[in-house]
Amino acid sequence: MKVIDKINAKIDKNETFYSFEYFPPKTTAGVTNLYSRIDAMAQMDPLFCDMTWGAGGSTDKLTLEISANVQKFSGLEMVMHLTCTNMSRGSIKNALDAAKDAGIQNILALRGDPPRGMAEFKECEGGFSYAVDLVKFIRKEFGDYFCIAVAGYPEGHPDSKNLEQDLIHLKEKVVAGADLIVSQLFYDTSIFIEFVKRCRAIGITCPILPGIMPIQSYMGFTRMSSMCCKSIPSEIHEALAPIKDNDEAVKDYGVQLGIKMCKELLDAGVPGLHMYTLNLERSTRLILEGLDLISPARRELPWRPSTMLKKRQA
Numbered sequence: 613m614k615v616i617d618k619i620n621a622k623i624d625k626n627e628t629f630y631s632f633e634y635f636p637p638k639t640t641a642g643v644t645n646l647y648s649r650i651d652a653m654a655q656m657d658p659l660f661c662d663m664t665w666g667a668g669g670s671t672d673k674l675t676l677e678i679s680a681n682v683q684k685f686s687g688l689e690m691v692m693h694l695t696c697t698n699m700s701r702g703s704i705k706n707a708l709d710a711a712k713d714a715g716i717q718n719i720l721a722l723r724g725d726p727p728r729g730m731a732e733f734k735e736c737e738g739g740f741s742y743a744v745d746l747v748k749f750i751r752k753e754f755g756d757y758f759c760i761a762v763a764g765y766p767e768g769h770p771d772s773k774n775l776e777q778d779l780i781h782l783k784e785k786v787v788a789g790a791d792l793i794v795s796q797l798f799y800d801t802s803i804f805i806e807f808v809k810r811c812r813a814i815g816i817t818c819p820i821l822p823g824i825m826p827i828q829s830y831m832g833f834t835r836m837s838s839m840c841c842k843s844i845p846s847e848i849h850e851a852l853a854p855i856k857d858n859d860e861a862v863k864d865y866g867v868q869l870g871i872k873m874c875k876e877l878l879d880a881g882v883p884g885l886h887m888y889t890l891n892l893e894r895s896t897r898l899i900l901e902g903l904d905l906i907s908p909a910r911r912e913l914p915w916r917p918s919t920m921l922k923k924r925q926a
């Protein structure tokens with residue numbers, strides 16, 4: 613099923629929803645663990661899950677394989693990420709055909725970052741320069757079969773001259789056929805709220821989901837935030853400074869901050885929350901419980917072994 617239909621149904625009923633992003637692990641054991649984790653987290657009833665496409669196309673087969681297995685065996689609706697980095701039109705078409713054959717109906721269409729060793733993004737031979745070209749290609753080749761999500765940047769994409777230019781390009785992706793925008797992570801909720809207002813002001817009407825990355829470790833936070841966010845509220849730095857060497861305290865703070873940020877976003881009218889899980893359960897679960905979004909009945913469900921793994925092996 614297309615996730616945009618599920619999202620619109622939730623919006624019509626005024627019901628808050630959430631979705632979980634995962635990435636393909638590097639080892640076979642990691643993949644097995646991920647299937648179990650996705651199964652366990654399915655008990656929280658996410659509206660959909662998505663699987664990233666490794667930088668430079670490094671995980672193409674694994675992204676397809678995990679997305680296909682989750683779609684077939686877990687009962688969850690999958691969104692598969694797909695980037696243009698190192699991908700010719702032919703290989704993009706093959707990946708989309710494979711996704712379609714596996715019953716996947718949702719693609720997060722991305723340009724991707726420059727291949728390793730290159731400072732600027734340059735399309736590969738026979739490939740695409742921008743995500744908008746990929747959106748157009750999907751619509752041309754597959755009509756309305758796929759729901760297409762695209763990336764949005766509340767602080768502007770690092771390559772863009774300014775937010776205004778970036779928003780113009782974001783609108784081009786929607787005009788080309790995208791149904792949904794998922795945002796880059798951020799830690800200043802006022803920036804996301806302003807971003808949505810500016811999108812609406814230029815005529816972008818599709819749902820825009822905030823990307824929430826709970827702080828799980830101080831090192832991870834400094835690495836990700838330096839790559840993806842320009843503006844971190846000073847109170848976050850002040851809160852982390854005295855506890856940065858205490859992993860448990862950092863995680864607990866990350867949960868409290870996540871709850872506070874999500875409350876502010878829900879109060880401002882966002883329809884749902886997109887959780888960057890980093891393949892971990894605890895912080896995402898505690899944030900959603902802290903927001904009272906997981907019903908008590910679901911909280912008490914006993915842990916069950918991975919049904920997805922068993923079905924996959926059968």
Ligand code: FAD
Binds near residue numbers: 726743744771778
């Ligand atoms: P685009 O929308 O093409 O934008 C890239 C830059 O080009 C922007 O500065 C934009 O303003 C500019 N631009 C766009 N169109 C034009 C035009 N016609 N003329 C001139 N300039 C233009 N990366 C991965 O490798 N794998 C993933 O799975 C992945 N998942 C992501 C999920 C989300 C929700 C987000 C926010 C990012 C994700 N990324 C992922 C990172 C992403 O690939 C990078 O941020 C990449 O640099 C840009 O991709 P894009 O699709 O936003 O590009």
